[in-house]
Amino acid sequence: MKKRCERCLESVELEAYICVHECTFCHNCTTQMSYVCPNCNGELVKRPRPKGASPIHSS
Numbered sequence: 001m002k003k004r005c006e007r008c009l010e011s012v013e014l015e016a017y018i019c020v021h022e023c024t025f026c027h028n029c030t031t032q033m034s035y036v037c038p039n040c041n042g043e044l045v046k047r048p049r050p051k052g053a054s055p056i057h058s059s
Contacts, residue, residue, distance in 0.1 A: 001016075001022075001024075001047070002016070002022070002024040004024075005024065005025050005026035005029050006023055006024055006025060007025055007026075007029040007033075007038075008026060008028070008029055010026045010028070010029075012024060012025070012026050012047075014049065015027055015046070015047075016046075016047040017030040017035070017044040017045060017046055017047060018044065018045065018047045019037035019039070019040055019042040019043065019044055019045075020040070020042050020043075021037070021039065021040055021042070023037050023039045023040070023044075024047070025037075025044060030044050
C-alpha cells in the first residue's frame with residue numbers, strides 16, 4: 001500500500017482513497033478531484049485500514 005498521496009505527497013497511512021488500479025490520494029485531493037481518479041477516470045473510494053491501524057490512539 002502506498003503511504004503518500006500521489007498528488008500532494010501528504011501521508012495517507014490512516015486515511016486514503018484509491019481507484020481500481022490502487023492510485024492513492026488523500027481526502028483533500030480526492031474531494032478536489034470530485035472522487036475521480038485523474039489517471040484512469042475511475043471512482044476513488046476509501047481504502048480499508050491496514051490490520052491493527054486505529055484512528056483512535058490510546059494514551
